[in-house]
Amino acid sequence: MMSLGNDQGPGWPGGRRPVSTSGLPPSAWLTFLLVLLFLAGLFFWVGMRLYRWAVPTPPLLNPQAQPRQVTPREGLDAEEQEAVELFKKVSPSVVNVDTVAKVKRAPWDDRIFEFxxxxxxxxxxxxxxxMVTNFHVVAEAYSQPHLALRVVLADRSAYDAVIVGVAPDYDLAVIQFAPHDFPPRSKIRKIELTSSEDLQVGYKAFAIGNPFGLSLTMTKGIISALGRVIDSPAGTPIPGVIQHSAAINPGNSGGPLLDRFGRLIGVNTAITTPSQHGGNVGIGFAIPSDTVNEVVTQLIRTGRLLRPDLGIKLYDQRRLRQAGFDRGVMIAQVIPDGPADRAGLRGIRRNPRTGLLEPGDLILAINGQPVDNIEDYERLLRSLKPGSIARLTVERGERTFEVEVIVGGT
Incomplete structure (x- = not known):
């Protein structure tokens, strides 16, 4: 039996009908957000206008402007003082070495133009x-008569120069002011020289030169390594080279590498760079001052460098190894009346009784340094001085002995 007046139907749990609610559609929410953004932009614009009105922008020009007062410079620290004094001391000794071409612009024009x-x-x-520079700096002027050398001093005065002598094997050259264009003696300031024998990794190193034509540029670094080997313009190795981190670039070639007292310890010669036309990456090489001193002295005396020579020709190394000799280099021929001949050394020869070829003397060491191949022999030979005595360890047949040879020069 139904009960009248009761609105709770049996079909709704709890006896109540759910209340119906309706949310805003997505388009209304989008409109609401756009309005908010518009109002925020409007408030920002109005705020900036009010700020600019309240805080006026200063004028671009001020007729009453005066120079600013400067802060007095404080004294130099020890390193700055060291560098300043070094530059003042050495810069008058450093020069630019320019190769100059003198040409006529046209056959009918007698005027000479230079570049x-x-x-x-x-x-x-x-x-x-x-003066001392690198051979590769003057190589073109050395080989091409229409090119000339011009030296620019620290005061920017320029003078013609001539070549005294060159040593391509060490990438060194000596030049001199031309007799017709010699500067006043007061402008000639020779550089101070010290030995490179006792240098150590970590010593300070300074370079002064003409990188990219920027005259009298000084940079600073340290000696990074000793005893490096680089190739010379002649294709021969230059031993004992100094590696340093003072920035050097094209144009620095031939300039001095200095210790902290402003004394010459090397001649800047080459850099290592990732590309052919790249600049400094902190790896520079300088020919040590002891080598420079020896080579330059020879060039001044004779105009050329005497190469150390023992008066021998060596047997082909590949054939020597194939013949069962696993070390040393063999003398193929002794130059008559040469250093080796006078010391009693022998080359390959034919036995007069048997008619068979006999091996030449096998050089195993020079001055106690082992000779395992031709490269070792060439490297050690280059370290010898003409006129000095070299001790060779030699194997002849079953006998090993030492012999002294007076080094010659060619």
Whole structure:
């Protein structure tokens, strides 16, 4: 039996009908957000206008402007003082070495025009106006008569120069002011020289030169390594080279590498760079001052460098190893009346009784340094001085002995 007046139907749990609610559609929410963004932008614009009105922008020009007062410079620290004094001391000795081409613009025009064909660095060596630079700096002028050398001093005065002598094997050259264009003696300031024998990794190193034509540029670094080997323009190795981190670039070639007292310890010669036309990456190489001193002295004396020579020709190394000789280098021929001949050394020869070939003397060491191949022999030979005595360890048949040879020169 139904009960009248009761609105709770049996079909709804709890006896109540759910209340119906309806939410805003997505388009209404989007409109609401756009309005908010518009109002925020409007408030920002109005705020900026009010700020600019309240805080006026200063004028671009001020007729009453005065120079600013400067803060007085404080004293130099020890390292700065060291660098400043070094530059003042050495810069008058450093020069630009320019290769100059002199040409006529046209056959009917007798006027001579000049243009710079190359540039490098150098430094004054002695009181007679001789200067030292790299061979590759003057190589074109050395081989091409229409090119000339011009030296620019620290005061920017320029003078013609001539080549005294070159040593391509060590990438060194000596030049001198031309007799017709010699500067006043007061401008000749030879550089101070020290030995490179006792250098150590970590010592300070300074370079002064002409990188990219920027005259009298000084940079600073340290000696990074000793005893490096680089190739010379002649294709031969240059031993004992100094590696350093003072920034050097094209144009620094031939310039001095200095210790902290401003004394020459090397001649800047080459850099290692990732690309052919790249700049400094902190790896520079300098020919040590002891080598420079020896080579330059020979060039001044004779105009050329005497190469150490023992008066022998070596047997082919590949055939020597195939013949069962696993070390040393063999003398194939002894130059008559040469150093080795006078010391009693023998080359390959035919036995007069049997008619068979006999091996030549096998060189195993030079001055106690082992000779395992031709490269070792060439490297050790280059370290010898003409006129000095070299001790060779030699194997002849079953006998090993030492012999002294007076080094010759060619």
């Amino acid at each position: 710079k064909a190359g540039t490098g660095s150098g430094f004054m060596w002695d009181d007679e106006g001789r």
